[in-house]
Amino acid sequence: MTDSGLAPADVRRLRAATDAGTPWDDALVAIADDRARAAEQALAAGHVATAQQGFRWAAAALLFAQMAFNDDSPERTALYARFTATVGRAGALAEPAWEHVTLPFGDGRLHGWLLRPEGEARGTVIVLGGQSGWGATYLRAADTLLARGLAAFLVEGPGQGESRMSGGVLLDVDVRAAYSAFVDHVLDDPTLGGRVGIWGNSMGGLFAGTAAASDPRIGAVCVNGAPARPRLLGFRTFDEQAAAMLGGADAAAVQANFDRIALQPDDRIAGAVLVVHGGEDPIVSLEEQQPFLDAALGVADLLEWADGDHTIYRHGDERNAVVADWFADHLAPGRATLLDEVRASFAGTPDLRHRAVLDAVTRHVHALVRELRPTLAEWEDAIGFLTAVGQKCDDTRQEFVLLSDVLGVSMLVETLNGGEHGTESTVLGPFHMTASPRRALGDSISEVGLDRPCVVTGTAGDLDGQPLGGATVDVWQCDEEGFYDVQRPDTQPAGNGRGLFRADADGAFWFRTVVPSHYPIPTDGPVGALLRASERHPYRPAHVHFIAEADGFVPVTTHVFVADSPYLDSDAVFAVKPGLVRDFTVVTDPAEAERYGVTAPFRHVHFDLRLVPA
Structure with a gap:
């Protein structure tokens, strides 16, 4: 209890009161x-330091008072609110004052206390607890960090403290993303040293370890008494606390969530790793912590007290000092790594976006190399592969786009840039390499015959369906055998299967073509070799490409897919969206065929394009 700030005299008073029959929470x-x-009284007398220590002792008593309750009863939430307010009283008297941080996350809020050292911070350590001790529980650990010139960010993550009781963030969210949000907050503040460590205690060690595995910006992580793969322990306090972190879930749901948030076998930690273990820990064995050391790509240190209990409460002051020294060493500006040096070389890049891209690419490529070794x-071989991709590109072939497509990157970029409204976007593809010839409405884009004629109609409009007269609609597709004009220049004239149309005053467009076929993406280059090596098929379902543009609106790049085509559920470039699949209806009416200038039977598809205002 003294490890979390309760005065020794108060521990003795608590023991006497509870021995006399006073309830735990009432005594505290x-x-x-x-x-x-x-x-x-001390504050009124001008004794600020004494007053601050008094508020810290009061806060510690309230911290342990609320631990009498495992669920979020009204009594507990009231006690925790009072604990938070009392921490605030202590923090207001500190120099510099402690900052009560609130961060939006999903539909809720994350909370924490940011403590800065006097002078410029050498770095920042995010400190967190597990199922029952959170945030300002770790003020004594923060003291040791501040003494070494490091800022301390005492956070309450998903399922913890204020973030749970008033912020509404339970442990069922993306936990790793939540801790990355705390990292974002640190790195957005240039006065916090630009270096981040994370120190997790008890179950918080799991959150710290998995955060470091997912976020290469974390340069050092300490895991103190945490299992890499947590499990329900079968005793009431632990199991009820675990359920409370999920809002009162049953045991099966708690264990399923434990499995979800566990350190995964393929997780790797780029930053330095320190595992702290007590030889007499009755809750977590060293074997359960070993996976954190195994995940380390670089420094992997083990600090063990033979007589240490869970999270080393018996040696709290010594533990805090040694761990703080370890962070000071591994976050010290003088310990520049190769990655640090490369990132620093780009720090003067004038264009901020250019700088951010170079920094992110450098960090992630270095992390990838450290992971794969x-x-x-x-x-x-990797350099040779990329060289071959470049050599395969020419005026009519873009192998890098094809590589991006089969890795799902093209679709990811489209998804990130697509809006929630309007026609769904999808990939550009590697064959938009030549300008489409301008054509009149109703023209055929097929210049080699219409063996399987098809008529495409549609409208270009805004989100309300109001017509966008004069909008341009660029279309391109393969022929009936699955080839684009640039793939078979000997049998297809340039521009075959392509057309640039201008919608009429009502926003309508229409053209004749052939029913496109499903087809394999080009496999005669390095991307094809990649697919063969991974035993993936190269096929795309049948589709027609569109790019629609209108003044004052955001262009949209999309497809319409043929509903009865093979490979809709396994597109080689991951571009199918259910909202873009349409029936290409068989029409047998001779009058309709004559109307469109085709022979019956023919296929007809109607595809409306809805654009978002710029």
């Missing part, structure tokens, strides 16, 4: 009342 509230009253021969 009485202690908190007395400590807060004394702090107010390629041999020199493998590195040469």
Whole structure:
């Protein structure tokens, strides 16, 4: 209890009160009342340091008072709110004052306390607890960090403290993303040293370890008494606390969530790793912590106290000092790594977006190399592959776009840039390499015959369906055998299967073509070799490409897919969206065929394009 800030005299008073029959929480509230009253008196007398210590002792008593309740009863939430307010009283008297941080996350809010050292911070350590001790529980750990010139960010993550009780963020969210949000907050502040460590205690060690595995910006992580793959332990306090982090879930749901948030076998940690273990820990064995060390790509240190209990409470001051020293060493500006040096070389890039891209690419490529640990021969093979991709590109072939397509990157970029409204976007593809010839409405884009004639009609409009007269509609597709004009220049004239149309005053467009076929993407280059090596098929379902543009609106790049085509559920470039699949209806009416200038039977598809205002 003293490890979390309760005064030794208050521990003795608590023992005497509970031995006499006073309920745990009532005894601690009485202690908190007395400590807060004394702090107010000291403050009135001008003794600021004494007042601050008094509020810290009062806060510690309230912290342990609320631990009498495992679920979020009204009594507990009231006690925790009072604990938070009392921490705020202590923090207001600190120099520099502690900052109560609130961050939006999903539909809720994350909370924490940011403590800065005097002078410029050498870096920042995010400190967190597990199922019952959160945020300002770790003020004594923060003291040791501040003494070494490091800022301390005492956070309450998903399922913890204020973030749970008032912020509405339970442990069922993307936990790794939540801790990355805390990292974002640190790195957005240039006064916090630009270097981030994370120190997780008890179950918080799992959150720290998985955050470091997902976020290469975390340069050092300490895991203190956490299992890499948590499980329900079968005793009431632990299991009820675990359920409360999920809002009161049953045991099966808790274990399923434990499995979801566990350190995964393929997780790797780029930053330095320190595992702290107590030889007499009754809750977590060293074997359960070993996966964190195994995941380390670089420094992997183990610090063990033979007589240490869970999270080393018995040696709290010594533990805090040693761990703080370790962070000071591994976050020190003087310990520049190769990655640090490369990132620093781009720090003067004038264009901020250019700088951000270079920094992100450098960080992620270095993390990838550290994770995979390629041999020199493998590195040469990788360079050779990328060289071959470039050599395969020409005026009518874009192998890099094809590589982006089969890796799903093209679709990811489209998804990130697409809006929630209007026609759904999808990939451009590698065959939009030549300008489409301008054609009149109703023209055929097929210049080699209409063996399987098809009529495409549609409208270009805004989100309300109001016509966008004069909008341009660029279309391109393969022929009936699955080839684009640039793939078979000997049998298809340039521009075959392509057309640039201008919608009429009502926003309408229409053209004749052939029913496109499903087809394989080009496999005669390095991307094809990649697919063969991974035993993936190269096929795309049948589709027609569109780019629609109108003044004052955001252009949209999309497809319309043939509903009865093979490979709709396994497109080689991952571009199918259910909202873009249409029936190409068989029409047998001779009058309709004559109307469109085709022979019956023919296929007809109607596809409306809806654009979002710029």
